[in-house]
Amino acid sequence: MPPIPIVDEPVPRPRRWGEAELHRLTEMVRQDSLFYWKGPQTTALTREFQNHTPLRHVFPTSSGSAALHVAVAALRLQPGDEVIVPPITDMGSVIGILYQQGVPVFADVDPRTYTLDPGSVARAITPRTRAIMPVHLAGNPCDLAALVALCRPRGIAVIEDCAQAWGARIDNRPVGLAGDLACYSFNDFKHVSCGDGGIVATNDDDRGAGLSKWGDKCYDRVGGGREPADLAPNYRMSEPQAAVAAAQLTKLAALVAARNRLGERLTRALRNVPGVLPPETLAGAYHSYWFYFLRLELGRFSGDRDAFAAALRTEGVAAGAGYISAPLYRYPVFQNHNFFGGHWPVRDLGLTRMDYRAVECPVAEAILRDGITLPINEAMSDGYIDKVARAIEMVAGRLRIA
Numbered sequence: 001m002p003p004i005p006i007v008d009e010p011v012p013r014p015r016r017w018g019e020a021e022l023h024r025l026t027e028m029v030r031q032d033s034l035f036y037w038k039g040p041q042t043t044a045l046t047r048e049f050q051n052h053t054p055l056r057h058v059f060p061t062s063s064g065s066a067a068l069h070v071a072v073a074a075l076r077l078q079p080g081d082e083v084i085v086p087p088i089t090d091m092g093s094v095i096g097i098l099y100q101q102g103v104p105v106f107a108d109v110d111p112r113t114y115t116l117d118p119g120s121v122a123r124a125i126t127p128r129t130r131a132i133m134p135v136h137l138a139g140n141p142c143d144l145a146a147l148v149a150l151c152r153p154r155g156i157a158v159i160e161d162c163a164q165a166w167g168a169r170i171d172n173r174p175v176g177l178a179g180d181l182a183c184y185s186f187n188d189f190k191h192v193s194c195g196d197g198g199i200v201a202t203n204d205d206d207r208g209a210g211l212s213k214w215g216d217k218c219y220d221r222v223g224g225g226r227e228p229a230d231l232a233p234n235y236r237m238s239e240p241q242a243a244v245a246a247a248q249l250t251k252l253a254a255l256v257a258a259r260n261r262l263g264e265r266l267t268r269a270l271r272n273v274p275g276v277l278p279p280e281t282l283a284g285a286y287h288s289y290w291f292y293f294l295r296l297e298l299g300r301f302s303g304d305r306d307a308f309a310a311a312l313r314t315e316g317v318a319a320g321a322g323y324i325s326a327p328l329y330r331y332p333v334f335q336n337h338n339f340f341g342g343h344w345p346v347r348d349l350g351l352t353r354m355d356y357r358a359v360e361c362p363v364a365e366a367i368l369r370d371g372i373t374l375p376i377n378e379a380m381s382d383g384y385i386d387k388v389a390r391a392i393e394m395v396a397g398r399l400r401i402a
């Protein structure tokens with residue numbers, strides 16, 4: 001008989017949709033239109049969103065990537081303008097920048113929080129920098145105070161990518177309030193989901209008034225004008241998605257409170273395990289644990305990170321070896337500058353000299369080499385987390401050589 005693993009139960013899974021969603025969907029099918037503009041579900045979604053993130057202008061979108069594209073478009077980039085981004089994120093962070101003929105510029109991240117390092121951002125700023133895009137990775141808030149302080153005097157906009165950070169807070173205020181524009185995702189894997197969807201929001205009245213235009217073919221829904229002055233895609237969210245998303249947001253506070261409690265419990269348990277580095281949060285930051293991301297001091301263990309993760313899996317821990325396979329700039333689309341049919345017009349026209357083959361962010365590369373990801377969710381109990389902690393401690397003890 002194989003030995004019983006330390007984590008002797010499957011990963012608990014929460015029931016994600018239920019009566020609240022059904023109630024809204026029932027209301028929705030009685031409507032005579034499923035169009036977003038003045039739609040009851042879209043209105044409810046906006047209200048629920050504003051209940052926890054008080055931003056005046058809110059535009060629900062078809063995805064988080066769409067929300068970020070709308071935010072970038074609202075800045076009216078000129079071809080070759082630069083937006084500073086971290087290299088550990090989802091492609092959705094940079095797609096909109098490239099479609100607007102902007103240039104993603106990769107700055108490195110902090111080795112303990114895995115979020116944009118203000119020092120590296122400062123070094124990446126040039127006269128062409130129009131915005132930065134801090135990503136609250138895994139739900140861990142960035143050092144926004146330092147980043148905003150860098151950007152404000154220079155007129156550089158801050159687009160917060162909150163896709164992974166529903167419910168995360170800084171000094172008891174939700175993320176998304178300190179920057180100029182905030183973007184969220186409702187894709188299937190996020191804390192809250194409607195299948196696919198997103199939100200872009202801002203307190204900036206000038207940019208806010210135009211948000212719907214940038215995601216709705218540049219049509220003017222207020223005045224009724226349908227003669228676009230700019231080019232803009234259709235990124236609208238429809239009423240069925242909004243119904244589900246609105247119901248989901250009513251559950252957010254409880255769900256995030258549970259994840260934060262469990263995540264912090266795991267961190268406390270791992271703090272004194274030699275060679276295992278739990279993620280760190282900045283003073284005043286409240287981590288909403290979309291997932292749990294720790295690092296290993298690899299020289300202290302026999303074998304590599306993948307061997308460590310495999311040993312954890314043998315003990316019943318659903319450990320992932322790393323997060324994304326490589327920093328974004330190492331993806332073929334960047335290495336080949338293959339953004340539009342094998343070309344990058346912005347570079348071909350001499351509007352940027354960016355060469356992604358020469359980019360290197362050593363901290364991000366190290367994190368992706370030695371990081372381990374663990375699922376965390378509101379259905380887990382303290383006892384389950386304690387078993388995960390024990391398994392990590394055991395495996396570390398077994399593999400430790402220094």
Ligand SMILES: Cc1ncc(COP(=O)(O)O)c(C=O)c1O
Binds near residue numbers: 064090164185187197
């Ligand atoms: C940090 C980050 N930004 C943007 C996105 C894009 O969101 P979506 O998948 O809804 O387009 C994601 C999705 O995984 C993400 O994790």
